[in-house]
Amino acid sequence: MLCFVLEQKGYETIEAEDYDTAISLLKEPFPDLVLLDWMLPGGTGINFIKHLKREEMTRNIPVVMLTARGEEEDKVKGLEVGADDYITKPFSPKELLARLKAVIRRASPTSTEEVIDVQGLRLDPVSHRVTAHEQALDMGLPSLRCCTFL
Template structure:
């Protein structure tokens, strides 16, 4: 399944160019020409990345970035700001509200694609395409599905990413701080106890056949994913 990129740009020629370039490189482009349409596009399946123009009808790119980072279901989506603003203060402001990178117009398609690939690698270190299976629990990062036998397991995007990280890094203890960095990302500021909340949700989602016991609490250290129950 191709990675989805939401292109939020009010100028039609630029939006069409971005969509064409993304399609040529195997991405699935979703378009929005203003603030409100961008919000309407932010539903499941969520985009893997947002290309966000600074100036938009109905609101600014800065306002939209802030909104994305406050929402539990969208805060982990990486953002690349697109703008004609090249001043250092503007770049810093964009990064401070949660943007992962900043591309100043005009830019070449080659530069843009390099930035997109770099951001996806950086913010999604567990972004492997291979399916992972441990004791009948299977996770497919491409289709974004988790199954146990023939049963599909439902969970939120954060729980999915947390499970993906655990299953690709088994038998090792991770502190809450390490999990925040690896799963939520370095640009997200949340309380350590947020990890505990999502661990509880994840355990409930995978309790079929006792898989919840594979997420083990290591007192005073953090959490470990282990098939040794």
């Protein structure tokens, strides 16, 4: 259901069923954001964040934890290891979308929310989609930021 909601709003999603699969998906093009549960088969969300933040190529990928673990101690630990936001279940899909948009916006402080359209090249800094003459381009966040900057 979560992927469906995100895809309906224009986000591309990649789903990992367990810790090892999630780690194996951390390759270029890197995701613009990781939405992560604390409890993963084969590992924990906390260890995943630690792995993400240790690696130079992935340390700046924003992370949002979405988990049933709602104790203050858990929230603090998640944020201290590097989560950019922490949402507890149950959650409102509207609130989740607003929080994800805010985290992505903060991760791209120089970007504007306006779509940039130059001679058929279209960059959407909010959804991080790039098209050339209406054909989607596979572009990672660093490349998108360079194009937006130029």
